[in-house]
Amino acid sequence: MPLRIGIPRALLYYYYYPMWKGFFKALGAEVVVSSRTTKDILDKGVKQAVDEACLPVKLFFGHVLDLKDKVDYLFVPRMVSVEHKAYICPKFLGLPDMVRHNIADLPPVIDVTVNMSRNEKNLYRAFAEAGKVLTANPLALRKAYKAGLKEQERFERFNQLGFLPHESIEQMEEGLAARNFSPGQPQNMTIALIGHGYNIFDTYISMNLIGKLRDMGIRVVTADNLTGDIIEERSNELPKRLFWTLGKRMIGSAFHYMRLDSIDGIIHVASFGCGPDSFTGEIIERHLRRRGNLPLLNLTIDEHSGEAGIVTRLEAFVDMIQWRRAAQ
Amino acid sequence: MKVTFPHMGSMYICLKALLQYLDIDVVVPPMPSKRTLTLGTQHSPEFACLPLKINMGNFIEAYEQGADTIIMAGGVGPCRFGYYAQVQREILHDLGYNMQMIILEPPQKHISELIVKIRQITGERSWLDIIRAIRFAWYKARAVDEVERIIHRVRPRELEPGRADEVFKKALGWIDGAENKKQLDDAVKKAKCSLVRIPVDNSRNPVRIGIVGEIYVMLEPFANLEIERHLGRLGVEVERSIYLSEWINDHLFMGLLRIKGSKAAREYAPPYVNHFVGGHGQETIGSTVLFARERYDGVIQVQPFTCMPEIVAESILPTVSRDYGIPTFCLIVDEHSGDAGVLTRLEAFVDLLQRKKETVAEGAEKKGVLQCADI
Numbered sequence: 001m002p003l004r005i006g007i008p009r010a011l012l013y014y015y016y017y018p019m020w021k022g023f024f025k026a027l028g029a030e031v032v033v034s035s036r037t038t039k040d041i042l043d044k045g046v047k048q049a050v051d052e053a054c055l056p057v058k059l060f061f062g063h064v065l066d067l068k069d070k071v072d073y074l075f076v077p078r079m080v081s082v083e084h085k086a087y088i089c090p091k092f093l094g095l096p097d098m099v100r101h102n103i104a105d106l107p108p109v110i111d112v113t114v115n116m117s118r119n120e121k122n123l124y125r126a127f128a129e130a131g132k133v134l135t136a137n138p139l140a141l142r143k144a145y146k147a148g149l150k151e152q153e154r155f156e157r158f159n160q161l162g163f164l165p166h167e168s169i170e171q172m173e174e175g176l177a178a179r180n181f182s183p184g185q186p187q188n189m190t191i192a193l194i195g196h197g198y199n200i201f202d203t204y205i206s207m208n209l210i211g212k213l214r215d216m217g218i219r220v221v222t223a224d225n226l227t228g229d230i231i232e233e234r235s236n237e238l239p240k241r242l243f244w245t246l247g248k249r250m251i252g253s254a255f256h257y258m259r260l261d262s263i264d265g266i267i268h269v270a271s272f273g274c275g276p277d278s279f280t281g282e283i284i285e286r287h288l289r290r291r292g293n294l295p296l297l298n299l300t301i302d303e304h305s306g307e308a309g310i311v312t313r314l315e316a317f318v319d320m321i322q323w324r325r326a327a328q
Numbered sequence: 329m330k331v332t333f334p335h336m337g338s339m340y341i342c343l344k345a346l347l348q349y350l351d352i353d354v355v356v357p358p359m360p361s362k363r364t365l366t367l368g369t370q371h372s373p374e375f376a377c378l379p380l381k382i383n384m385g386n387f388i389e390a391y392e393q394g395a396d397t398i399i400m401a402g403g404v405g406p407c408r409f410g411y412y413a414q415v416q417r418e419i420l421h422d423l424g425y426n427m428q429m430i431i432l433e434p435p436q437k438h439i440s441e442l443i444v445k446i447r448q449i450t451g452e453r454s455w456l457d458i459i460r461a462i463r464f465a466w467y468k469a470r471a472v473d474e475v476e477r478i479i480h481r482v483r484p485r486e487l488e489p490g491r492a493d494e495v496f497k498k499a500l501g502w503i504d505g506a507e508n509k510k511q512l513d514d515a516v517k518k519a520k521c522s523l524v525r526i527p528v529d530n531s532r533n534p535v536r537i538g539i540v541g542e543i544y545v546m547l548e549p550f551a552n553l554e555i556e557r558h559l560g561r562l563g564v565e566v567e568r569s570i571y572l573s574e575w576i577n578d579h580l581f582m583g584l585l586r587i588k589g590s591k592a593a594r595e596y597a598p599p600y601v602n603h604f605v606g607g608h609g610q611e612t613i614g615s616t617v618l619f620a621r622e623r624y625d626g627v628i629q630v631q632p633f634t635c636m637p638e639i640v641a642e643s644i645l646p647t648v649s650r651d652y653g654i655p656t657f658c659l660i661v662d663e664h665s666g667d668a669g670v671l672t673r674l675e676a677f678v679d680l681l682q683r684k685k686e687t688v689a690e691g692a693e694k695k696g697v698l699q700c701a702d703i
């Protein structure tokens with residue numbers, strides 16, 4: 001029986017799952033993903049985590065709890081840095097430690113450190129370390145690593161076609177295209193959704209924000225639909241380079257979208273108490289206000305968010321954009 | 329050019345000394361007050377951490393007093409502090425305050441990077457003068473810390489509560505007023521003499537508490553609601569995991585001087601925190617282990633609300649508490665903190681420790697029990 005490796009459907013799942021899955025599959029393991037977020041999963045996570053932790057971290061705990069009895073190994077990498085001189089977030093740096101000290105009876109945790117801040121080759125080292133539980137054959141590891149990278153490239157191509165990451169993952173698993181799904185269709189309104197992938201693509205905690213916008217006939221674009229070069233270039237407009245990779249994505253995409261005529265509004269989604277968001281959100285808001293031509297909606301989500309409140313605010317925002325158009 | 333800087337505890341004494349030594353016009357912002365915080369909160373991002381808001385208030389109040397240049401520290405993350413100056417500049421820009429910001433980024437490779445930045449402020453002064461000024465400021469930091477250490481010992485033992493604080497306040501004034509090394513030495517001597525004259529009861533065996541956590545909240549009494557003074561009044565001997573001079577040595581001199589620094593604390597962080605997590609997260613855990621080994625009675629972690637590294641530490645602290653049998657308590661502050669509520673919680677924690685100390689003295693020690701007070 002193949003070893004079962006568990007990957008929680010939370011946090012960086014929305015950025016790197018295809019690579020992780022491609023790697024472990026190539027080594028002959030079975031990859032198990034936790035169930036989709038439910039109230040139960042979130043509640044369990046909230047109970048285990050400290051009060052001050054942010055919503056996505058609490059949710060991660062919930063997904064770990066959901067997985068822990070179903071798998072032989074749990075994959076919780078310590079994602080320190082994925083690019084030169086930039087970090088993800090302090091909470092990601094301490095994530096394996098937080099998980100280990102807050103959840104009892106865990107299966108063995110694969111907590112390799114991914115730190116590409118100084119040297120990009122560290123990525124291979126991290127994968128080789130992670131693959132050790134499956135094989136000691138360096139050739140097989142190298143091959144699996146390549147397979148993982150290939151999957152990740154495929155994933156990013158889908159994203160640039162206009163699919164959103166969670167759709168791309170589904171697309172790669174089951175094939176949405178076969179079901180006549182095309183995301184890039186022109187609509188009469190386009191909104192740029194700026195937020196961490198693990199917040200906006202989780203349909204439960206985002207309260208299906210993307211689905212709701214689409215039901216109103218709105219096309220949704222995110223940072224994931226842009227290439228890394230654009231994000232790097234736009235975010236470099238700041239006088240000091242931002243040292244959070246995800247924050248840089250948000251700033252870069254917001255600065256890019258605010259220049260496009262095809263964008264009608266920007267929605268910034270932050271989770272309550274998110275450290276980097278408090279700064280990136282502020283910078284985006286100030287720059288948008290100085291330009292003064294694009295509406296911005298700031299949504300903060302937490303474990304108590306009521307759906308009705310979000311719907312009302314979305315509707316008001318969309319109505320306002322329509323009135324602006326009518327007035328022009 | 330009228331230069332100002334943000335407050336952090338008694339750091340103003342060193343910075344003022346440094347700049348005045350070089351004949352630069354200094355505007356020391358008014359000590360942080362309710363007004364500072366209100367002004368800062370009004371213009372800062374809602375979820376930014378407390379230090380940013382107090383800094384913001386300092387800048388606005390300094391601007392009102394005529395300052396036009398701000399000296400601010402930078403950083404390379406992942407803690408938010410490294411980006412403070414950038415956000416603050418945007419805010420000041422939108423407020424229409426025309427202030428220049430000189431941001432001292434921590435030297436990446438060599439201490440000379442810092443000196444080059446200081447040059448930007450000092451202009452034509454000779455290198456020798458600058459180095460002398462830095463050295464003088466450093467002596468002041470050491471002097472403040474020396475007096476503060478004694479204060480921590482005297483507070484729980486003094487017979488008339490409040491005497492030590494009176495002397496401390498005066499001593500800070502003497503140190504601040506010293507214009508050269510000789511006067512500084514005299515000031516310290518004078519402070520020590522005054523402290524010795526305070527009547528104390530040396531037979532007391534006070535509860536000992538270690539304070540760990542986020543550096544700004546630890547060093548700035550306004551931010552931590554004067555936790556050290558309150559604890560002292562409750563008869564507790566307080567020790568802090570880091571002092572201003574150690575912080576300066578660690579961060580600005582890159583650990584050049586061989587004094588106790590945060591490195592020792594970091595070495596004790598594994599197996600609890602196995603990796604650097606930004607800010608002082610690792611040091612918080614490591615210092616707690618150290619305090620436990622030195623048989624302190626309890627540890628209090630202080631942090632500003634939404635502080636990322638401290639949240640990591642906070643979620644791991646219960647394990648340390650269980651393993652070492654040391655009670656811990658976490659105090660989180662933000663602009664809504666009120667001292668009455670905090671004082672009640674501190675009293676409760678100190679009561680628990682006192683009781684424990686008595687029962688342990690009777691020989692009923694318990695280990696392996698979670699003693700993280702959730703009050």
